[in-house]
Amino acid sequence: MTLQSLFGRFRERLWVRPTIYGVAAVALVGLARLSDVLIPLPDALPMVSPETTEKLLTVLASTMLAVASFAVASMLSAYSAATTGSSPRTFKLVLADDISQSALSSFVGAFIFAVIGVLASREAGLEATGQRALFAMTIAIFVWVIGTFVRWTDSIARLGRMGSNISRVEDAAQAALLEDCRAPGLGGVPLSAGVQPQGRPVGHPARIGYVRNIDMARLQALAEAADTTVSVAARPGAFVWPDRALIVVPKDVQIDEDALCEAFDIGAERSFARDPRYGMIVLGEIASRALSPGINDPGTAIGVIDTVHRMVWVRAEMMTTTPEIRFDRVQVPRLSVEDLLADVFIPLAREGAGTVEVAERLQRALSALRDGCGDMETAQAAARLGVDALARARAALQHGADITRVEGAARGEGGLLSDRSKPHTAP
Numbered sequence: 001m002t003l004q005s006l007f008g009r010f011r012e013r014l015w016v017r018p019t020i021y022g023v024a025a026v027a028l029v030g031l032a033r034l035s036d037v038l039i040p041l042p043d044a045l046p047m048v049s050p051e052t053t054e055k056l057l058t059v060l061a062s063t064m065l066a067v068a069s070f071a072v073a074s075m076l077s078a079y080s081a082a083t084t085g086s087s088p089r090t091f092k093l094v095l096a097d098d099i100s101q102s103a104l105s106s107f108v109g110a111f112i113f114a115v116i117g118v119l120a121s122r123e124a125g126l127e128a129t130g131q132r133a134l135f136a137m138t139i140a141i142f143v144w145v146i147g148t149f150v151r152w153t154d155s156i157a158r159l160g161r162m163g164s165n166i167s168r169v170e171d172a173a174q175a176a177l178l179e180d181c182r183a184p185g186l187g188g189v190p191l192s193a194g195v196q197p198q199g200r201p202v203g204h205p206a207r208i209g210y211v212r213n214i215d216m217a218r219l220q221a222l223a224e225a226a227d228t229t230v231s232v233a234a235r236p237g238a239f240v241w242p243d244r245a246l247i248v249v250p251k252d253v254q255i256d257e258d259a260l261c262e263a264f265d266i267g268a269e270r271s272f273a274r275d276p277r278y279g280m281i282v283l284g285e286i287a288s289r290a291l292s293p294g295i296n297d298p299g300t301a302i303g304v305i306d307t308v309h310r311m312v313w314v315r316a317e318m319m320t321t322t323p324e325i326r327f328d329r330v331q332v333p334r335l336s337v338e339d340l341l342a343d344v345f346i347p348l349a350r351e352g353a354g355t356v357e358v359a360e361r362l363q364r365a366l367s368a369l370r371d372g373c374g375d376m377e378t379a380q381a382a383a384r385l386g387v388d389a390l391a392r393a394r395a396a397l398q399h400g401a402d403i404t405r406v407e408g409a410a411r412g413e414g415g416l417l418s419d420r421s422k423p424h425t426a427p
Contacts, residue, residue: 017101017102017105018104018105018108018109020105021105021106021108021109021112022108022109022112024109025109025110025112025113025116026112026113028137029113029116029120029134029137031133031137032117032120032126032130032137033120033126033130035129035130048131048132050121050122050126050131053117053121053131053134053135053138054121054122056135056138056139056142057113057114057115057118057121057138058114058118060110060111060113060114060138060141060142060145061111061114061115061118064107064110064111064114064145065111067145067149068104068108068111071100071103071107071152072104074156075100075104075156075159078094078100078156078159079091079094079095082094082159082165085161085162086162086165086166086285086286086289087165087282087285087286087289089278089282090165090168090169090282090286092272093165093169093172093272094159094165094168097155097159097168099151099152099155100152100156100159102148103148103149103151103152103155103156106144106145106148107145107148107149110141110144110145113137113138113141114138117134117137120134121134162286162290163303165286166286166300166303166304166307169272169279169286170279170283170307170311172272172273172279173272173276173278173279173280173282173283173311174311174314175272176272176274176275176276176278176279177276177279177311177314177315178314178315178318179274180276180315180335181315181318181319182318182323182324183323183324183325183326184323184332184334184335185323185325185330185331185332185333185334186216186235186236186274186327186330186332187216187324187325187326187327187330188216188219188232188325188326188327188328188329188330188331188332189325189328189330189331189332190323190325190332190333190334191231191331191332191333191334192333192334193333193334193335193337193377195333197231197232197233197248197331197333198248199231199248199249199250199251200249200250200251200253201233201245201247201248202245202246202247202249202255202260203245203246203247203257203260203261203264204242204243204244204245204246204257204261205240205241205242205244205246205261205264205266206242207242207266208240208241209239209240209266209267209268210237210238210239210240210266210267210268210269210270210271211234211235211236211237211238211246211264211265211266212236212265212266212267212270212271212274213236213265213271213273213274214232214235214236214263214264214265215262215264215265216326216327216330217327218259218262218263219232219247219260219263219327219329219330220327220328222255222256222259222260222263223255223329223330224329226249226253226254226255228249228250228253228329229250229329229330229331230247230248230249230255230260230329230330230331231247231248231249231330231331231332232246232247232330232331233246233247233248234246234264235332235333235335236271236273236274236275237270237274237275237277237278240264240266246260246261246264247260276335276340277335277339277340277343280308280340280341280343280344281344283304283307283308283344284343284345284346284347284348285347286300286304287300287301287304287305287347287348287351287352288347288348288350288351290304291351291352291355291358298352298355298357298358301348301351301355301358302357302358302361304344304348305348305358305361305362306361306365308341308345308365309365309368312340312341312369312373312378313369313373315375315378316369316373316374316375316378317373317374319375319378337375337377337378337381338380338381338384338385340381341369341378341381341382341385342381342385345362345366345385345389346385346388348362348389349362349385349388349389349392349393350392353389353392353393353395353396353397354396354397356397356399356402356405356406359389359392359393359396359397359406359409360405360406360409361409362389363386363389363390363393363406363409363410364409366382366383366385366386366389366410367382367386367409367410367411367412368412369382370382370383370386370412371412386410390406390407390410393406394406
């Protein structure tokens with residue numbers, strides 16, 4: 001497991017940051033005690049009574065415990081809203097919210113600082129310099145906590161809401177897409193999408209799950225040691241089991257298969273970091289749920305279409321850049337653009353076929369990608385998906401004028417306003 005994937009895993013654990021802040025709080029109190037020895041107090045500076053510091057610390061301790069409890073309750077409510085309102089797969093992104101984690105950690109750290117500070121003031125025998133340092137730290141933490149609370153209040157009002165969830169998924173998916181554009185072969189030699197590597201399949205995993213990350217540097221080192229080239233058969237996001245090979249090597253090459261398997265991080269759930277398709281799947285789930293009869297929110301589905309349109313357009317523009325190759329002995333298949341678009345647009349075409357606004361906006365997005373994105377693979381994939389979505393819309397829509405609107409959008413005729421200003425006649 002690479003340091004990047006390990007850091008990402010720790011970000012999803014709610015206990016990690018409060019623990020770090022708690023240890024830092026104890027260290028601050030220890031620093032106040034140490035200042036008695038290291039920093040002499042000038043006679044001209046005013047003294048701070050232990051009673052004053054203790055009162056402030058007592059107020060801080062009693063307040064922070066209540067605020068921390070309130071923060072946990074608010075965050076749990078936001079997590080529940082994210083799970084039930086959009087998609088359960090957004091939970092990880094909401095849980096990794098930096099502002100909420102920092103706020104909760106600040107409240108817990110301030111509470112621990114206050115409790116340890118009271119004990120130090122009474123029992124540790126702090127002298128003048130230590131009392132003054134402890135008082136200054138208490139004032140600084142008061143200011144810090146108030147600022148954190150104000151900032152967190154603005155964030156918690158949006159945490160778990162639909163628009164915020166879509167933005168979080170977009171950011172995660174966009175980061176993975178841009179990384180894939182810079183290094184379409186994960187830093188190795190990219191192979192054309194759909195091309196099967198030739199050779200002997202090796203590296204069968206011991207567990208069943210999804211490939212979440214690949215240690216390309218490890219594969220490069222193993223390939224160099226064997227003086228050969230290896231081909232990755234399972235990109236991040238692939239579902240693997242003991243009978244499915246992870247690597248393909250030339251038939252006459254002997255290589256350590258166990259070491260090859262150790263380069264693959266396999267888990268029960270997919271990860272957003274190196275898997276652009278996972279972000280698209282989650283966006284498709286959000287749109288499908290919004291179009292369900294119980295919710296009936298076509299506006300959210302249209303918002304997802306616009307989001308994906310924007311992301312894929314940016315990706316198509318970046319495909320003109322020269323791919324980054326850092327591991328020349330490792331070949332990795334490119335991401336299939338058609339699979340990427342199908343992950344989100346097929347559910348939208350299926351669930352939104354009977355809603356003219358959604359079907360029309362979907363055709364406009366696909367026709368724009370088909371006619372103007374500048375990337376041939378993306379244009380061809382958008383054209384094929386547009387034909388499929390149009391067939392679904394024709395089968396689901398009953399009114400002739402609605403079908404005409406969708407067909408006009410599929411042809412890329414005019415803009416949205418100009419199309420709506422025209423009278424629609426049945427075919």
